[in-house]
Amino acid sequence: MKKLLFVILVFTTLSSIQAINTNLTNEEREWLAKHQIISIAPDPDFPPIEWFDENGIYQGISSEFMDLISRDLGIHFEVVHCNNWDEVLQKARDRKVDMLPAAAQTPQRAEYMDFSSPHLIFPGVIITRNNFPEIKTTEQLQGKKIVVVSGYVWQDFLSIYQPDIEIIPVKTLLDGLRDISTGVQDVMIATLPVAIYYIEQEGILNLRVSGETGYFTKLSILTRKDWPILGTIIQKSLSNIPADKKKEINRKWITLDRKSIFSNKQFWIILILILVFSLVGFIIILLFNRILKQQVKKQTIELSISEQKYRTLTETSSDVVFALDTKGIFTYISSAFEKVTGYQSKQFLGCSFTKMLAPEYIETTIDNFNRGIEGEKIPLYEVEFLHKNGIRIPAELNVSS
Template sequence: MNCKRLLCFVLCLLTCMLAVQCSVQDNSSITLTPQEIQYIQTLQKPIVVAPCPGYPPIDFTDAKGNFIGLSQDYVELISKKLGNNFEIKKIHSWADVLREAQERKVDMVISIQDVPERHWYLQFTKPYIRIPNVVVVQKSNTKVKSIYDLKGMKVAAVKGYAVVDYITKKFPTYTLELVKDESEGLMKLAFGEYDAMIISLSTVSYLIDTYSITNLRVAGTVGYDWNLCIGVRSDNPLLYSVISKALDSIPEKNKVNCSENGFRWHHALFIMKRNFGIYWLY
């Protein structure tokens, strides 16, 4: 009798395991290897994700302190596809996000640029959106017509952003003032503390509309676009593999209108088109 019960238990267990495997593969519409399936099924804790703080409309917080934005919508879709929980870790600044990624305190970083200097601690997925960086100045500043007119001016940029290295190398005589995030830099620019700011077109459009800023204009593009990826800790190749497959499996039609909250990104596109007449997307 005991042997029969044990046999029934084993058969039931195998049936359940097979059902779970089929659910992972069929419901998520991705093909995982046996090792990848075992990995996501045996995770003992949530995957820790670090968004880019203060980067609307891509990554930012709502009135309740919850992270929202386009990248967060991607994280939710990937989580549903893999059937795993993702823990969003709130980190004060982008520089701190990079530091915690280097110290292996987070598993994933979203909304991040793939640059060689980060390869020792992160592996990067394919980009899921492309956004140009632009030069923003006050409307009263008629001297600045492009990125080449900033010599001798105080130019704000976010500390830790890859575009800072680009500007420093291409324009070594420029004076960059590093700020915590886009909101801080743009507000100080609006009040005359800076002469210009390097910022993504999507973010400046969103902030100008949200805070009804009327004294700023876009002077031109920087020549260095954001090709935003997901960065996965380099010491976990199985996690990188399943995240890449899940991201690649998202249909093209959903990559702008991402999840039920896609209106946020469409709203940003509307602002960009209305205020500046141009926008770029894949």
């Protein structure tokens, strides 16, 4: 039984060694045999380079590179989840992770990590709102509020080469893009494919790539400095990946062609909401107009009934009732007028009321009329009308506006 167990263990060990990169030295092979599990900490918010999806699964370009290296070396990479890039760097400094799959080379990181040759190279770009003045180069950043992701290479770059620029660190690239979109900040410096990915995925339609920094983020595999042999092993395995395979991985995850707005899910959600609210608004306006028309019709009928009642009362009254406009012109004269004055009503319609007064009453009556128009209450006063046959007819006038 012990002999059988020994045979199985030897077979397993030999099989594992056969899976290891043949370019490795015996010392490197022995070291890997003792370190079969290497911990790695990807950036949780750096798509399409690397990120965790909604299920917490490690995704992106670097995940495929890690898979190739894992199979080439016959080891297992244990993925450590961090909340943000600052936490990733802190764990690397504290030796709580052994390797970073895709990070830029900076003097600060060189104090605690070794670097492979760059396997991913992307330009740094200047992101602004569509209606913001165009910024082509970093020389135009003076006086602007510049957003960068805390701990990213662009923070180090601006701090070293343009220390006078105001830098506002944010925790994630998406936070920064939203600040630019809403006008909280002016400009963001970011890595091109990552910025494009978030702009398209989040449907942030008022942002654009305004210019380039003139610098590139060169992403390497970073290994802990106290394990120099691990850096050598990773570099050999990385070099072992064919150039065509690297291009295939990049093409799978990166497209710099701007997607049509019609392929954006958020665009259709916003459009549907606009249409729904427009339809609701249109229905409300229709209902309001209908109610308004009904009210106008009702009031018109009531006014017509009221006017008819008024005419009935005035036409059956023995008193003369007439209406004047603001210039003192007759607009209505009751039928009693003809009996009292001998004139037909139509002869005076459109004429001044002074035409029917005795001359000595004209001035007083005009004065009372003007005061009545201004809202003053005029008491009954006596006048004399002129009959058709020349006789004077005593009357009392009641002015009501």
